[in-house]
Every structure is written in structure tokens, then in C-alpha cells.
Amino acid sequence: MKMIYHLKSRKKKSPIKYFVIGFIILLFIFNFFKLNPFSSITRKISYPVIKTGSMIASPFSGVSGYFKLKRDLERKIQSLEGEIEGMKSDILENEFLREENKTLKEGFGRNEDEEKGVLAVVLKRPPDSPYDTFVIDVNNEKVSVGQTAYISNVPVGEVVEVNSKTSLIKLFSSSGTIKKVMIGGVVETEAVGHGGGRFTATILQDSEVEVGDAVTLVGSKQYILGVIESVEEDETKTLKLIRFNIPFSLNTTRFIEIR
Amino acid sequence: MKARIISDILLIICSFVLPWWFVLFAVLILSFVFDNFYEAMVFGIILDSLYGSSFIFENIPLVVTSIFTLFIIGVEQFKKQLNV
Numbered sequence: 602m603k604m605i606y607h608l609k610s611r612k613k614k615s616p617i618k619y620f621v622i623g624f625i626i627l628l629f630i631f632n633f634f635k636l637n638p639f640s641s642i643t644r645k646i647s648y649p650v651i652k653t654g655s656m657i658a659s660p661f662s663g664v665s666g667y668f669k670l671k672r673d674l675e676r677k678i679q680s681l682e683g684e685i686e687g688m689k690s691d692i693l694e695n696e697f698l699r700e701e702n703k704t705l706k707e708g709f710g711r712n713e714d715e716e717k718g719v720l721a722v723v724l725k726r727p728p729d730s731p732y733d734t735f736v737i738d739v740n741n742e743k744v745s746v747g748q749t750a751y752i753s754n755v756p757v758g759e760v761v762e763v764n765s766k767t768s769l770i771k772l773f774s775s776s777g778t779i780k781k782v783m784i785g786g787v788v789e790t791e792a793v794g795h796g797g798g799r800f801t802a803t804i805l806q807d808s809e810v811e812v813g814d815a816v817t818l819v820g821s822k823q824y825i826l827g828v829i830e831s832v833e834e835d836e837t838k839t840l841k842l843i844r845f846n847i848p849f850s851l852n853t854t855r856f857i858e859i860r
Numbered sequence: 861m862k863a864r865i866i867s868d869i870l871l872i873i874c875s876f877v878l879p880w881w882f883v884l885f886a887v888l889i890l891s892f893v894f895d896n897f898y899e900a901m902v903f904g905i906i907l908d909s910l911y912g913s914s915f916i917f918e919n920i921p922l923v924v925t926s927i928f929t930l931f932i933i934g935v936e937q938f939k940k941q942l943n944v
Contacts, residue, residue: 628926632920635914639908646876647876650876734911
């Protein structure tokens with residue numbers, strides 16, 4: 602009778618597996634000590650690569666426009682012209698109120714000079730970034746961690762990392778970020794970021810707020826953070842859920858001011 | 861081997877220049893094309909460091925890198941099951 606013996610597999614274990622396991626352990630160690638040794642290397646390389654990439658891509662940026670229908674474009678122009686007309690009166694009113702505010706503050710001896718910030722070019726923005734972060738071309742000589750980033754005088758984020766070439770801004774709307782806000786100038790509450798410039802906040806049912814009301818950051822200066830998009834009633838009918846957005850598109854932001 | 865090196869270099873450049881989801885799709889496809897496509901971890905590190913994932917997810921180390929690593933391990937196991 603013939604016996605068949607299964608030979609034990611002498612397959613060598615791949616060194617890649619050990620490398621991967623070691624790497625994962627290393628990641629957890631780095632995370633525990635709050636270290637990211639790859640960050641400075643990546644940032645140093647990123648600056649010339651992104652700049653070159655955008656230089657190459659810039660001539661092709663308007664290509665999509667060639668494929669749009671003339672009729673659609675005309676319709677869009679008409680609706681945008683209508684919006685501009687509406688905004689003109691808002692701008693005039695805004696300028697008048699700003700002047701009045703300045704005069705009143707001066708009258709009360711609070712002379713607040715306009716802070717001068719650093720203008721930065723946004724190299725990377727959502728949706729290029731998977732998170733609500735901006736990569737800007739300003740280095741650690743001009744900005745520092747903790748400074749606020751503004752777009753048209755609207756605070757949008759905070760500098761969280763600086764380097765010799767670029768810096769990183771975490772937007773206030775990034776998922777889970779909590780900010781104290783004043784809604785419609787009447788209710789103070791906490792707003793939670795949901796990404797893409799969107800926020801939510803809950804207030805009591807009897808609070809008088811409407812769609813279109815401004816949401817401002819709580820602080821010495823009243824900076825507008827967003828405009829209310831919708832007001833929803835809670836199932837228990839005790840709270841209202843407020844949804845508001847940053848008043849411009851983050852996807853098209855090219856410049857940002859750091860103060 | 862030549863194709864793998866070229867695709868690696870191209871993907872490193874793409875990680876900096878193109879949107880993150882392009883790199884994600886490329887990794888998904890290339891992990892089935894090449895064996896042990898663990899260099900995807902490098903692309904993950906670039907994305908994580910460039911866009912600052914540690915400031916968004918404070919308790920998870922290098923999110924995209926971890927996802928890529930787990931995905932590649934999964935794909936390799938799947939290939940073994942299929943005896944590819």
C-alpha cells in the first residue's frame with residue numbers, strides 16, 4: 602500500500618509582511634507621541650511640485666467652458682446679473698453701517714485700527730483635499746500656528762501647521778469642529794462643522810431666527826461666519842436645528858488673508 | 861517592473877498635484893494589477909501629511925495610509941483565495 606505524506610509547506614514568509622506590520626506599529630507609536638516625521642518632508646517637496654503642476658494645468662483651466670451650451674450660459678449670465686443688482690444695494694448699506702460703526706466706536710474711545718494681514722495663495726483646497734483644509738504658500742517666517750485665516754473679512758479657519766515652504770489651515774467647518782456663535786444677533790449657541798463650509802447649530806424653539814439671518818463668531822469683533830440656509834423643527838418640538846453655510850464657495854478660493 | 865516604477869513615480873506626482881480621489885482610484889486599480897502593491901502606503905503618507913489628517917482625526921494615525929495598508933492586505937488575501 603502506497604502512503605502519501607503531505608510535506609509541510611516550507612514557503613518563506615515574505616519580509617514585506619513584517620515590514621508592513623512594523624510600519625503599522627510605528628504609526629501608532631508616532632500617533633501616541635503626536636509626531637509626524639513625514640510632514641516636513643512632504644511639505645518641502647509639495648511646494649515646487651504643486652506650483653509646477655498648477656503652471657502646467659492653468660492653460661487648460663477654461664477648457665470645460667467650450668463644452669457648455671450658449672443658451673445655458675446666457676441664462677446663467679442673466680441670473681447672475683440679477684443677483685449683482687441685488688447685491689449692489691446690500692454693499693452700499695454695508696459700507697454705510699461700517700462707517701457708522703467706526704464713528705460710534707471712535708466716539709466711545711475704542712479706536713480699532715484695521716489689522717494688516719498676510720496675503721497667501723491657496724495651493725490646495727477642497728475637493729482636492731479630502732478634509733476641510735487649505736495648503737497655502739506662506740511659510741513660518743510670515744505666519745504662526747493659531748493665527749486666523751480670512752476670506753473677504755470672513756474668518757474661515759486657523760493655521761495649524763507651519764513649515765519652511767507651506768502652511769496648513771484647518772477650516773472651522775471641518776467635521777466635528779465646534780465654535781461659539783451668535784445666531785441672528787439674538788441667540789448664543791455652539792455650531793458644529795460638517796465639512797464643505799457647512800455648519801449646524803441647535804437653539805430653543807421659541808428663538809426668533811429666520812432663513813438669511815447672519816451667524817457671527819462670538820468675540821470682541823463681530824465677524825460673520827455664515828448665513829442661515831434652513832431652520833428645521835426638532836421632533837420633540839423643543840429645539841430648532843439651524844443649518845448655515847459660509848457665504849462663498851471654498852472650492853474656488855484662490856487667496857486668503859492670515860491675521 | 862519598469863511599468864511599476866513608472867506608475868509609482870507618476871502616482872507620487874499625482875498625489876501632490878491631482879485631487880485625493882484620483883490617487884484613491886489609481887491605488888484601487890493598481891493593487892489588482894501589481895502584486896504586493898505596498899508602495900500605496902507612500903501615497904497615503906503624502907496625502908495624510910499634505911492635507912493634515914492628524915489635525916482632523918486626532919486618535920487615528922495617518923488615516924489614508926492606514927486605509928490603504930488595510931486595503932492592500934485585503935486585496936492580497938483576496939488574490940490568495942482566488943489563487944491568482
